[in-house]
Amino acid sequence: MAEDTSRWGFETRAIHAGQAPDPRTGSVIVPIYATSTFAQDGVGGLREGGYEYSRTANPTRTALEEALAALEGAKHALAFGSGMAAADTALRALTRPGDHVILGGDAYGGTFRLLDKVLKLWGVEHTAVDLADPTATRAAIRPNTKVIWAETPSNPLLGIIDIAALAGVAAESGVKLVIDNTFATPYLQSPLGLGADVVLHSTTKYLGGHSDVVGGALVTSDDDLREQFFFLRNAVGGVPGPFDSWLVLRGAKTLALRMERHSDNAERVVEALVGHPKVTKVYYPGLAEHPGHETAAKQMRRFGGMVSFSVAGGEAEALAIASRTKLFILGESLGGIESLIEHPGKMTHASTTGSPLQVSGDVLRLSVGIEDATDLVDDLLTALG
Missing domain, CATH: 3.40.640.10 (Type I PLP-dependent aspartate aminotransferase-like (Major domain))
Known part of the structure; x- marks a missing residue:
């Protein structure tokens, strides 16, 4: 049994x-x-x-x-x-x-x-x-x-x-x-x-x-x-x-430990992105202004390691930022111990182009890994310029 x-x-x-x-x-x-x-x-x-x-x-x-x-x-x-x-x-x-x-x-x-x-x-x-x-x-x-x-x-x-x-x-x-x-x-x-x-x-x-x-x-x-x-x-x-x-x-076996660190690091990244002059919007359910924040707080233990944000300058600037990160590796997928950055409109969500699900070209998606949070924030701020 x-x-x-x-x-x-x-x-x-x-x-x-x-x-x-x-x-x-x-x-x-x-x-x-x-x-x-x-x-x-x-x-x-x-x-x-x-x-x-x-x-x-x-x-x-x-x-x-x-x-x-x-x-x-x-x-x-x-x-x-x-x-x-x-x-x-x-x-x-x-x-x-x-x-x-x-x-x-x-x-x-x-x-x-x-x-x-x-x-x-x-x-x-x-x-x-x-x-x-x-x-x-x-x-x-x-x-x-x-x-x-x-x-x-x-x-x-x-x-x-x-x-x-x-x-x-x-x-x-x-x-x-x-x-x-x-x-x-x-x-x-x-x-x-x-x-x-x-x-x-x-x-x-x-x-x-x-x-x-x-x-x-x-x-x-x-x-x-x-x-x-x-x-x-x-x-x-x-x-x-x-x-x-x-x-x-x-x-x-190590999921619980990793998700705690992913969440910790994502919160640090979000803190750096909010209010940055080149960032027009941050998508993260841990933010009090997120429309789903109260629901997420009710049904989730923490808010996770995924962060998306929109940038001033549109698609061209988003692509440029994605090309300038060093620790955030430009690549598809998510959830690994290493941090990734991607442009959904041209990568993971390219198939939605022309549909109601199309992702705006000014959006970048981050899978925040378990590296040192200070290093990740420095990498993003350098790429943002």
């Missing part, structure tokens, strides 16, 4: 859930089961654990899934080869041709691309809505709406959505609520406890935490949804390898 980890604190769950010492060798670290298949005791005679083929299940991946479920306070977690593989599986399980999805008006470009360029060809429609507005959200729900897909904080403008309120709107209409919890992580926010049906992670980001792995996850306490996700993942094959699973599991 699996250990009941619900009584443990977050940090204890991150280190021990699904990760008991190996019974055969005593290894305190989960082994990397680098195998494609498993011996059977006669046809269909699966050994302890029920493993037969690593696309279907692998012991290293199982350990990761047990850990992720424990961190989100859920019954089930399924790991994927990327965040987009997880998103695709969720949307294919929850929709059919002719169905409708409501998407936040400020969403990750890859999610928009999946809906607008792939699933639209399959007959799935979508509408972008300000999900922080319950009235607008209710008005957007159609008889064929099956999913509300939300990010909070959102990517890249750090918008905040009241998860409990949105869950109420979804439940009223029999719609499933999926929360992309990548920015917040399970350390800062617990969407399932606030009424969400499914939580999605790009484990590439904060859960992995070291910019050395690509992965994704779906987490839920709904048994039927778990079975649908499991079937599709096995049928389509978007699984992580055992080494990728091990890397995410390793990263998750």
Whole structure:
């Protein structure tokens, strides 16, 4: 019987859930089961654990899934080869041709691309809505709406959505609520406890935490949804390898420590950006003037390590600033121990160009790492000039 980890604190769950010492060798670290298949005791005679083929299940991946479920306070977690593989599986399980999805008006470009360029060809429609507005959200729900897909904080403008309120709107209409919890992580926010049906992670980001792995996850306490996700993942094959699973599991052990430092450093960066003559707006839910500040303070432990800001001089100046930083590396992705800077309009959100989700050219997005905060602030101020 699996250990009941619900009584443990977050940090204890991150280190021990699904990760008991190996019974055969005593290894305190989960082994990397680098195998494609498993011996059977006669046809269909699966050994302890029920493993037969690593696309279907692998012991290293199982350990990761047990850990992720424990961190989100859920019954089930399924790991994927990327965040987009997880998103695709969720949307294919929850929709059919002719169905409708409501998407936040400020969403990750890859999610928009999946809906607008792939699933639209399959007959799935979508509408972008300000999900922080319950009235607008209710008005957007159609008889064929099956999913509300939300990010909070959102990517890249750090918008905040009241998860409990949105869950109420979804439940009223029999719609499933999926929360992309990548920015917040399970350390800062617990969407399932606030009424969400499914939580999605790009484990590439904060859960992995070291910019050395690509992965994704779906987490839920709904048994039927778990079975649908499991079937599709096995049928389509978007699984992580055992080494990728091990890397995410390793990263998750220090998630709490890293998120505290990410949040500390982000607050220092925000303090330096607010009021700077070249900065016209700072997007960070920790700011009292942020429209979602009170909601974020209610449903998040802290405000996280992501910061976006707009600059005077428009796109040309934003690109120039991004090219001048030294410690903030110009690159896509986020959530690693090193700090990154990017231009969403031309990088992660280029697919939204010409759509209602297009990101203004004067916006830069920072993933604030765990370096010395003074060095990071100096780097940004030098780049701003």
